[in-house]
Amino acid sequence: MKALIRSTMYLGLVLLSSQADAACSRFTGSTMKFGGGPAATWRTDYPLEVDTKNAPPWASIDFITEPAKYMDAVLSTVRTDFAVKDDLLVANEKQHNWWISPWMDYTNAGRERRMGLTNERGPKPGDLSPTNRDGYQVWAVGFYNAPGATVFGSIFEDECNPKFPTTVRFPDQTASVKFLFTNASPDEVTYLKGAPEFTAFINPDTAPGQRPEIRPEKREPRTLRLLQVDIAIRDPRADATDWVFGTFIWRGPSKGDRFFDNMVPASLQWGNDPGVYDRGVNQSWVNPVLKGVIFGWNERPFLGFNGRANGPADNLRSSCLSCHSTARSPAGHLRQVDGRFDMDRDYHTEARVREHVDTWFRNIRGNELFLPNEPAxxxxxxxxxxxxxxxxxxxxxxxxxxxxxxxxxxxGTAFQTTLRGVTKQSRAMCSDNATAARLKATPFSGSRSEFDALTTIELPRQ
Ligand code: HEC
Incomplete structure (x- = not known):
């Protein structure tokens, strides 16, 4: 059946796989079951092939000399395809050529029901603005365009048993876009005043300024505002990393369509500036008009480390390309920038800064491995x-x-290193696994924290 579809059905630009119903039916843990009302229906009918005859609009713009223009050209391919309907982000009815990843609807950070958002790192006080308090949440949903989605189509042909090619390579012209939302108060984060509002099932607040309680079954509908829109482009001219990453912020007062017309380019990055230990980075561009708005105060002197690109929702010890360059399966002993480097304690110690930069800010090509000496x-x-x-x-x-x-x-190889609390059994895990059997026994005999250690994966963007 698949072969037939591959060769005969040609649906306009993209050749679709037959897998609109691709979700793995052996999976029972979806976090999208919590809450009520209609569930998000983003596309997972991944294309098998795409026509890449026409160059995308950003291909003729130099991202180093005209970063804002390059970013706007990317955004022009996004704005036709998404719309805001009441309090929902939806696919534009006439056109929607963006696909989501499977398997993100699991764990404590897994997709919520209404918009398919995953829970991201919560901003620290002073991260979003000089006055944002602690305890706010950030939720996000990311998409790939048709060239990017072909990679998902080939890996997840069987969603219960995905298969990797020898080397994962996204085609040139791949674009990914990610929308990030927050429940931070516009009184504290003033550039959010008038931002489009959305309702999603998020973690309930415990008390103002306290971290929320994280349990998918306790999620409640709450208002979020659009904070940031991230883009990632596989660009053949990006010869340091193969990728160009950048972000926009939503900045009031609202105008035009109140959505895309308010997006202001914040930063763009085509390299990690390896070996640069001071603020003299030159493989990132940061929009100077946003100084004092999203960076430029004590707790947030810069967006990404020493002036590298990042967004307000991101951790200032990292950068877009730093985190993303670590993508590999399975992870080695380091995953993404973590709490090891403490801004207060380590930033003024030269040796610490060197170690941090040398570990996390390398220029790795798309086909190369982060931690190449560790099995993957x-x-x-x-x-x-x-x-x-x-x-x-x-x-x-x-x-x-x-x-x-x-x-x-x-x-596969040493998968256990990515999972906390799980050691030797991890090579043969599902029905034949002792841990699984123990967890399936009702009620689970271990403590809540033992259960969490087994079932919690680290939140993105810690
Ligand atoms: C601290 C690590 C971290 C930083 C910094 C970071 N990201 Fe990501 N990003 C992630 C993780 C983890 C995911 C996958 C999970 C998700 O989508 O929630 C992701 C997903 C994405 C996606 C969806 C495609 C993909 O690669 O899976 C895009 C696009 C993206 N990020 C862009 C950016 C941009 C642009 C920046 C900088 C402005 C950035 N990211 C900074 C961790 C990071």
Whole structure:
């Protein structure tokens, strides 16, 4: 059937796979079951092939000399395809050529029901603005365009048992876009005043200024505002990393369509500036008009480390390309920038800064491996959704929420290093696994924290 579709059905630009119903039926742990009302229906009918005859609008713009123009050209391909309907982000009825990753609807950070958002790192006080308090949440949904989605189509042909090629490589012209939302108060984050509002099922607040309680079954409908729109482009001219990453912020007062017309380019990055230990970076562009708006105060002297690109929702010890360059399966002993480098304690110690830069800010090509000396099944070409999708799939297998045979990908090289609390059993995990059997026994006999250690994966953007 697949072969037939491949060769005969040509649907306009893209050749679709037959998998509109691709979700793995052996999976019972979807976080999209919590809450009520209609569930998000983003596309997962991945194309098998795409026509890339026409160059995309950004291809003729130099991202180094005209970063804002390049970013706007990318955004022009996004704005035709998404719309705001009441309090929902939806696909434009006439046109929607964007696909989501499977397997993101699992774990405590898994997709919520209404818009398919995943829970991201919560901003620290002073991250978004000089006055934002602690305890706010950030939720996001990311998409790939048709060239990018072909990679998902080939890996997830069987969603219960995905298969990696020897090397993962997104085609040139791949674009990814990610919308980030927050419940931060516009009184504290004033550039959000008038931003489009959305309702999604998020973690309930405990008390103002306290971190929320994170349990998918307790999620409640709450108002979020559009904070940031991220883009990632595989661009053949980006010879340091193969990718160009950048972000826009929503900045009031509202005008035009109140959505895309308010997006202001914030930063763009085509390299990590390896070996640059001071603020003299030159492979990132940061929009100077946003100084004092999204960076430029004590807690947030810069967006990404020492002036590298990042967005307000991101951690200032990292950068877009730093985190994304670590995409590999399975992870090695380091995952993404973490709390090891403490801004207060380490920033003024030269040796610490050197170690931090040398570890996390390398220029790795898309087909290369982060931590090349540690065993891996494959590189993931900067896709952290692919990375976390596979981690989630294998986690579901460990907890017993994916029944049946263990996916081949999870039996692979040293998978256990990506999972906290799970050690030797991890090569044969699903139905035949001791941990799974223990977790499936009702009620689970271990403590809540033991259960969490097994079923929680790290939130993105810690
Ligand atoms: C601290 C690590 C971190 C930083 C910094 C970071 N990201 Fe990501 N990003 C992630 C993770 C993890 C995911 C996958 C999970 C998700 O989508 O929520 C992701 C997903 C994405 C996606 C969807 C495609 C993909 O690769 O999976 C895009 C696009 C993206 N990020 C762009 C950016 C941009 C642009 C920046 C900088 C402005 C940035 N990211 C900074 C961790 C990071």
């Amino acid at each position: 099944t494959t590189n993931l070409d900067y896709s952290l959704q692919l990375d976390s999708a596979i981690v989630r799939l294998c986690t579901a297998c460990i907890t017993g929420e994916l029944s049946g045979p263990t996916p081949e990908i999870c039996r």
